[in-house]
Amino acid sequence: MLKKRITFFKRAAIFLAILGPGIITGSVDNDAGGITTYSVAGALYGYGLIWTLIPSFIVLLVIQEMNARMGIVTGKGLSDLIRENAGMKITTLIFLGLLVSNIGNTTTEFAGVAGSMEMFRISRYISVPLVAVMVWLLVVKGTYKVAERIFLLFSASLLTYIVSALMGKPDWSAIGSAIVRPQVQMNTQSLTMVIALIGTTIAPWMQFYMQSSVVEKGLKMKNFKYTVIDITVGCIATVVVAFFIMVACGSTLHPNGIVIEEAKDAAMALEPLAGKFASQLFAFGLFIASVFSATILPLATAFYISEAFGFEAGIDKKWDEAKEFYVLYTGILILSALIILIPGAPLIKISIWTQTLNGILLPVVLVSMILLINNRKIMGAYVNNITQNIIGWTAVVVLVCLSLALLLLPLVSN
Amino acid sequence: MTSFTTFYLSGIIGKEVFGADGDAIGIIRDILINASPSGDDNDHGRQLLTGVKLKIKKETRTYSFHTFRITKAREALNVTSSTLVELKKEEAENGMFLVESILDKQIVDLNGRKLVRVNDVRLVTIETGTFAIAVDIGIEGLLRRIGLSTPIKRVLSLFKINIPAEFIIWDDVQAIDYSNFNIRLSKSYAKLQTLHPSDIADILEDLGKKSSTSVFSALDEEKAADVLEELEPHAQVHIIESLSVEKAADVLEKMPADEVADILDELEDEKAELLLKEMDTESSQEVRELLEYPDNLVGSLMSTDYLSFSPGITVEEVIGELRFRKPEPPELYNMFVTEKNDELIGTFNLRDLVVADPKSFVGDIMKKEPVFLYDDQKLQDIAEVVSKYNLLAAPVVDRNEKLLGMVVVDDVVEDLITERKTRKRNKIY
Numbered sequence: 001m002l003k004k005r006i007t008f009f010k011r012a013a014i015f016l017a018i019l020g021p022g023i024i025t026g027s028v029d030n031d032a033g034g035i036t037t038y039s040v041a042g043a044l045y046g047y048g049l050i051w052t053l054i055p056s057f058i059v060l061l062v063i064q065e066m067n068a069r070m071g072i073v074t075g076k077g078l079s080d081l082i083r084e085n086a087g088m089k090i091t092t093l094i095f096l097g098l099l100v101s102n103i104g105n106t107t108t109e110f111a112g113v114a115g116s117m118e119m120f121r122i123s124r125y126i127s128v129p130l131v132a133v134m135v136w137l138l139v140v141k142g143t144y145k146v147a148e149r150i151f152l153l154f155s156a157s158l159l160t161y162i163v164s165a166l167m168g169k170p171d172w173s174a175i176g177s178a179i180v181r182p183q184v185q186m187n188t189q190s191l192t193m194v195i196a197l198i199g200t201t202i203a204p205w206m207q208f209y210m211q212s213s214v215v216e217k218g219l220k221m222k223n224f225k226y227t228v229i230d231i232t233v234g235c236i237a238t239v240v241v242a243f244f245i246m247v248a249c250g251s252t253l254h255p256n257g258i259v260i261e262e263a264k265d266a267a268m269a270l271e272p273l274a275g276k277f278a279s280q281l282f283a284f285g286l287f288i289a290s291v292f293s294a295t296i297l298p299l300a301t302a303f304y305i306s307e308a309f310g311f312e313a314g315i316d317k318k319w320d321e322a323k324e325f326y327v328l329y330t331g332i333l334i335l336s337a338l339i340i341l342i343p344g345a346p347l348i349k350i351s352i353w354t355q356t357l358n359g360i361l362l363p364v365v366l367v368s369m370i371l372l373i374n375n376r377k378i379m380g381a382y383v384n385n386i387t388q389n390i391i392g393w394t395a396v397v398v399l400v401c402l403s404l405a406l407l408l409l410p411l412v413s414n
Numbered sequence: 415m416t417s418f419t420t421f422y423l424s425g426i427i428g429k430e431v432f433g434a435d436g437d438a439i440g441i442i443r444d445i446l447i448n449a450s451p452s453g454d455d456n457d458h459g460r461q462l463l464t465g466v467k468l469k470i471k472k473e474t475r476t477y478s479f480h481t482f483r484i485t486k487a488r489e490a491l492n493v494t495s496s497t498l499v500e501l502k503k504e505e506a507e508n509g510m511f512l513v514e515s516i517l518d519k520q521i522v523d524l525n526g527r528k529l530v531r532v533n534d535v536r537l538v539t540i541e542t543g544t545f546a547i548a549v550d551i552g553i554e555g556l557l558r559r560i561g562l563s564t565p566i567k568r569v570l571s572l573f574k575i576n577i578p579a580e581f582i583i584w585d586d587v588q589a590i591d592y593s594n595f596n597i598r599l600s601k602s603y604a605k606l607q608t609l610h611p612s613d614i615a616d617i618l619e620d621l622g623k624k625s626s627t628s629v630f631s632a633l634d635e636e637k638a639a640d641v642l643e644e645l646e647p648h649a650q651v652h653i654i655e656s657l658s659v660e661k662a663a664d665v666l667e668k669m670p671a672d673e674v675a676d677i678l679d680e681l682e683d684e685k686a687e688l689l690l691k692e693m694d695t696e697s698s699q700e701v702r703e704l705l706e707y708p709d710n711l712v713g714s715l716m717s718t719d720y721l722s723f724s725p726g727i728t729v730e731e732v733i734g735e736l737r738f739r740k741p742e743p744p745e746l747y748n749m750f751v752t753e754k755n756d757e758l759i760g761t762f763n764l765r766d767l768v769v770a771d772p773k774s775f776v777g778d779i780m781k782k783e784p785v786f787l788y789d790d791q792k793l794q795d796i797a798e799v800v801s802k803y804n805l806l807a808a809p810v811v812d813r814n815e816k817l818l819g820m821v822v823v824d825d826v827v828e829d830l831i832t833e834r835k836t837r838k839r840n841k842i843y
């Protein structure tokens with residue numbers, strides 16, 4: 001009996017030590033862009049698109065498991081592997097795309113900061129520069145790892161969406177039947193929405209982030225099952241939050257025909273329908289998620305690009321030692337914050353273009369990943385099995401078809 | 415006729431090779447250089463090209479470079495070959511393919527003592543042959559690879575901006591990613607052995623898992639022990655686990671017992687036990703005793719490599735003994751005087767020895783009533799004692815005043831830094 005308990009505690013200790021990469025990645029995944037997309041989808045289609053979360057979850061899980069496995073086996077980041085195996089031209093293509101799309105993503109995060117703070121009557125000309133400076137200082141001068149843990153704790157506030165959703169008195173049987181009998185409308189608008197939903201759940205930069213975190217933690221294949229649990233928990237968190245946001249907006253805004261364009265609109269529109277408390281909870285969750293992602297995104301982007309092109313990188317380096325890295329990091333942060341402050345900036349267009357770019361990059365990154373993970377020279381015995389390959393390749397094919405359909409539909413319908 | 419032609423690896427890969435009659439023969443896929451330095455003084459700082467990997471129709475084979483000629487006319491490279499002589503398998507295996515092992519890979523810059531990524535390789539053809547002379551790690555190399563070097567340089571020259579080129583000469587290049595691991599490894603990593611153990615440790619931590627293991631295995635045991643000592647805990651664990659038990663035990667025996675105890679603490683119990691059994695009894699006994707101490711006590715940080723003498727021997731004899739034993743530097747920070755039952759009665763340092771009369775007795779020159787720490791004291795007490803009495807090393811005794819070992823200031827500092835690091839652990843992000 002005693003012995004059994006010891007092994008239980010030992011296992012729990014191993015799990016707690018390994019815990020992290022998956023859960024953090026899952027939390028960062030629910031950023032301002034994600035919250036906006038889920039809100040808009042809920043307001044526009046009610047419960048109609050909730051089913052997309054199921055395939056998204058499966059693909060997310062399979063992809064992140066592959067990233068973790070590659071990181072543990074090779075001890076190298078994804079950008080290292082791509083540069084070493086895919087050649088210079090493909091590397092340049094992927095990372096230029098990633099740079100542009102992540103500037104767009106970071107802009108969306110600052111839009112989230114601006115929007116949520118305006119709910120509390122704080123002008124964006126105060127909140128955005130303040131958050132940008134705070135984030136910069138936190139990363140460059142501060143203790144980032146501590147900050148990451150605080151953020152993780154705060155990201156539990158995303159669970160406030162459950163409260164917001166319940167206050168809207170959702171129709172559970174309608175939700176159930178919407179999931180069991182998914183309805184797909186073949187038109188540009190709903191197709192765009194489906195792609196945006198998948199694109200925001202499985203963002204390309206996450207793959208790089210996930211793999212680097214695993215490498216940095218120095219995890220081992222021996223404890224891989226714990227890593228898989230970590231990833232699963234992270235993916236469930238992502239999907240659960242997404243589900244409740246869609247339910248919250250689907251059960252309040254949709255029946256009343258309220259169309260929204262930003263997550264902030266959702267927070268404001270919730271007030272008369274679900275109460276002031278629900279609305280403020282929604283805004284608070286949005287703010288935390290935005291700051292969390294605005295911290296991680298620019299940093300991660302600067303890091304992968306430096307890694308791929310062989311620049312010195314890391315915030316333990318001095319400015320002179322890692323000039324390219326710091327210029328990239330600071331540049332992305334400043335540029336994204338500035339775009340928000342331009343009066344009348346086309347934020348919605350930026351967010352749509354960013355998600356489209358994400359959608360185009362995703363298959364490219366996925367194909368590189370699947371080719372790398374099936375390379376025995378790199379992965380040895382840990383190459384993909386048949387099931388993993390089938391799910392991986394199916395995801396690629398479906399994503400490519402969706403993107404192509406999106407491009408071609410307007411031509412056909414005219 | 416020009417006496418030499420310089421060109422880049424990126425310029426020659428994918429080029430078509432033409433025969434004597436002007437017909438295209440095949441496409442260059444990779445080029446082979448001598449892996450180990452030739453030792454010839456004329457070839458100092460460069461590496462002879464020996465082979466070319468050609469793709470002819472569907473087949474790829476490696477041919478001797480002897481029959482190839484590379485010329486440059488109006489900035490365009492021409493490669494011709496009169497006949498093709500296939501290289502023997504062992505000849506190819508003794509060399510290193512540039513695309514496979516160097517281009518886009520990480521190498522060690524021995525001069526800058528860090529890992530860098532290779533953007534291109536610069537080669538030169540002179541009368542005696544064609545050689546690799548430097549690797550390009552600059553932005554210009556990056557741009558050249560994506561075909562934008564010339565246009566961007568032209569635009570920037572309007573503003574009088576230069577893209578600085580960054581090269582590492584071949585003498586300072588240490589390749590890491592050998593894809594054919596059957597070449598004698600120790601020889602391949604010979605250049606790396608010249609670096610300081612701390613620098614090698616930093617490089618190993620930045621390398622992928624496979625490479626760090628193969629580089630480490632190539633180090634000789636003494637160097638390997640020094641490097642292992644300098645590695646971060648999780649890198650130490652990875653290295654120890656990837657080595658065979660015998661090899662790991664051999665390396666651990668060369669290390670101070672307190673460092674070994676720290677590493678074994680991080681390993682799983684069964685693995686640690688296996689290693690302790692494989693190590694010689696004397697070393698493993700010391701380690702076992704240290705492993706008993708909890709992390710927050712002085713005993714866990716204590717080194718059991720120390721020098722102690724009886725009060726009745728002369729200064730001359732002590733110096734003779736030191737010459738004979740050639741102790742590690744930390745052991746000389748502070749030396750101890752003990753009675754028969756190992757009871758600590760005094761300390762002296764190198765200065766005391768040097769200024770004393772060779773014939774005087776240790777008991778007369780030692781500092782009596784020495785400052786010491788108890789093995790079960792808290793770690794925080796060390797810094798206080800060490801700084802208050804300006805000690806480089808403090809003796810550690812048990813509650814019966816029996817000398818057990820010493821705490822060295824280096825380890826105290828290291829402990830303080832790692833404690834701060836765990837609070838501010840931001841190696842990557």
